[in-house]
């Protein structure tokens with residue numbers, strides 16, 4: 318089966334739920350994307366940027382001490398070692414090159430925690446675009462260092478004061494901008510979300526994670542892993558790791574969502590606790606109240622507090638190709654501390670959710686091989702961790 322189908326559906330999820338004006342922008346984008354994929358120069362340039370500028374391929378690191386702690390063979394896919402410190406740069410560079418291919422002089426983007434915003438500001442600075450980043454006012458004040466980083470990189474950060482003043486409001490504002498400026502503007506979405514073709518494009522640009530990991534584990538171990546584990550916000554690092562193993566049916570996929578303050582809280586984990594609905598142009602699981610209004614999400618990891626999730630994950634859940642589990646704030650902080658102390662690697666709080674899940678996976682799976690996507694480094698989160706843990 319081809320995922321997605323021609324209309325952008327993954328089973329019954331995905332699609333393109335947009336007004337007519339936006340439909341034009343998306344058709345133009347899709348046609349440019351398909352043409353670019355056939356263009357050898359485009360592919361060569363993206364690949365050169367990923368290698369020479371972003372630092373690919375990233376290592377697949379055997380975490381010996383973590384492995385002996387849990388009794389499993391644990392490999393970390395080190396996306397934290399990329400330029401700007403997270404997997405977001407893979408997609409930002411590739412889409413910025415697509416914007417160049419489309420001859421658009423301006424890029425806009427939405428950002429929540431600021432990681433995607435920083436990646437876009439970096440790519441825009443490097444490739445010479447004018448760049449405007451929409452960010453909810455609440456996030457602007459919570460993530461002041463990332464706001465400053467974007468400004469230093471030459472981007473203009475626009476604070477959004479509507480709604481809950483967070484990521485979903487920033488997305489709405491960016492879409493509004495795009496509709497009225499599509500002639501000269503490229504909208505660079507940061508995860509496998511939004512209307513078709515974004516989820517497919519972002520997945521394909523992030524699949525470099527899984528393509529490399531598959532090759533590396535076969536070289537190192539001569540066999541495929543038993544498990545792949547990755548955190549899920551919008552879902553791009555997880556799909557990037559999973560998708561190249563899609564046909565390897567013996568490899569189990571585990572997506573780790575944030576449970577925020579715990580299982581009783583109902584403002585986190587779109588796949589575990591959400592219902593199917595339409596949000597930001599696509600049909601997928603999302604957190605909503607009994608009137609269908611989108612809820613605000615919470616997680617200690619700023620990159621995981623998004624009320625929706627990419628449609629491909631909804632499809633993997635429905636078809637049971639992947640299992641989705643939850644890890645709460647406290648467990649994630651434990652994961653953060655554990656990896657820092659025993660491997661000397663400070664993980665992003667998002668990635669700490671995936672690390673923390675190993676504690677639950679290990680007891681029934683001793684001796685098994687697992688690849689964990691270490692989606693980012695934790696320097697950006699030190700203030701949050703300091704607040705949460707003090708100097709414990």
Ligand SMILES: Cc1ncc(COP(=O)(O)O)c(C=O)c1O
Nearest residue numbers: 550551552553554620667692693
């Ligand atoms: C380091 C890191 N990991 C994971 C995520 C979650 O995004 P996604 O699910 O698209 O990979 C983010 C989002 O900002 C992030 O910064």
